[in-house]
Amino acid sequence: LFARPWQFIKGCVRVDDLPPGDRTEIAFAGRSNVGKSSLINALTNRVNLARTSNTPGRTQELNIFEADDAPMRIVDMPGYGFAKAPKKTVEKWTRLIHSYLKGRATLRRVFVLIDGRHGPKAADETVMNELDTAAVSYQIVLTKADKPKAGELERIQAKTAQMIAKHPAAHPEMIITSSEKGVGIEELRATIARF
Ligand code: GTP
Numbered sequence: 001l002f003a004r005p006w007q008f009i010k011g012c013v014r015v016d017d018l019p020p021g022d023r024t025e026i027a028f029a030g031r032s033n034v035g036k037s038s039l040i041n042a043l044t045n046r047v048n049l050a051r052t053s054n055t056p057g058r059t060q061e062l063n064i065f066e067a068d069d070a071p072m073r074i075v076d077m078p079g080y081g082f083a084k085a086p087k088k089t090v091e092k093w094t095r096l097i098h099s100y101l102k103g104r105a106t107l108r109r110v111f112v113l114i115d116g117r118h119g120p121k122a123a124d125e126t127v128m129n130e131l132d133t134a135a136v137s138y139q140i141v142l143t144k145a146d147k148p149k150a151g152e153l154e155r156i157q158a159k160t161a162q163m164i165a166k167h168p169a170a171h172p173e174m175i176i177t178s179s180e181k182g183v184g185i186e187e188l189r190a191t192i193a194r195f
């Protein structure tokens with residue numbers, strides 16, 4: 001699946017702009033700057049397929065990626081929570097994210113990314129609660145696992161596991177990744193390929 005050449009198809013500012021629901025979708029959600037776009041680049045073996053930045057708020061649309069003959073598409077989402085953007089703009093993204101996550105029949109799984117340095121935040125719980133209510137399947141991915149010290153990563157992993165246990169629609173297994181060091185990428189690819 002990921003040996004194929006993945007391409008950027010379009011950016012959607014409204015759910016009406018989305019392509020027809022003719023194939024399965026997987027989406028990457030998470031707080032601004034958590035590493036969503038970087039993870040998509042790591043999965044697809046591309047340096048800059050999805051644009052990344054040090055500045056939270058880089059991805060501003062629902063960005064659609066497809067590969068020829070691939071039976072699914074990948075959706076990169078704007079971040080929620082903190083972003084260096086005007087309040088009105090952030091509200092617009094938030095509405096877009098929520099209407100996509102709750103209303104997309106073809107959405108097979110959402111990967112909810114959580115920063116491995118900080119663990120889950122209130123905004124993550126909010127999104128998880130909404131996905132539980134909408135009965136959308138999701139799975140937690142810890143990102144930037146290269147950053148925290150070994151003991152610290154274990155502590156955050158344990159804290160995240162406790163949170164997952166409280167959420168009925170959350171897949172029980174979390175995936176620990178570093179896009180920078182290539183950690184967990186094969187595991188995530190294998191998970192996706194099983195869809
Ligand atoms: P928004 O689109 O703004 O919501 O951000 P995003 O979640 O798409 O994050 P993005 O992929 O743009 O990455 C944000 C910053 O984190 C960039 O400076 C990346 O280089 C850095 N980053 C992403 N993944 C990793 C990682 O695995 N390890 C380290 N050390 N840094 C990472």
Ligand code: MG
Pocket residue numbers: 036037038051052058059076077078
């Ligand atoms: Mg992004």
